Amino acid sequence: MPFEVPAGLSVRLSxxxxxxxxxxxxxxxxxxxxxxxxxxxxxxxxIGTPIAGRTDDALD
Known part of the structure; x- marks a missing residue:
């Protein structure tokens, strides 16, 4: 589900x-x-996140 981060919050996160x-x-x-x-x-x-380009089978 897409969502938007308000500009002020984005600046503070950065x-x-x-x-x-x-x-x-x-x-x-x-x-x-x-x-x-x-x-x-x-x-x-x-907390898992998919990462593209990782070719090591152990990471699957």
Whole structure:
């Protein structure tokens, strides 16, 4: 399901990522893990994302 990130939030995410020497993707993934933890999912939360171009069978 597509969604749009408001311009102000996008700027703030970029600032947080830059200050943390991380990517916006990493900030969003950490935010999701934090939300799930606070909702009671525990602290060991595997979040998978598909990555194109990885040819190692172990990554499947």
């Amino acid at each position: 600032q947080v990522a830059g200050a943390s020497r991380a990517t916006v993707f990493m900030v969003l993934q950490a935010s999701l893990a934090t939300l799930l933890t606070r909702l009671g999912a525990g602290t060991d939360i595997p």
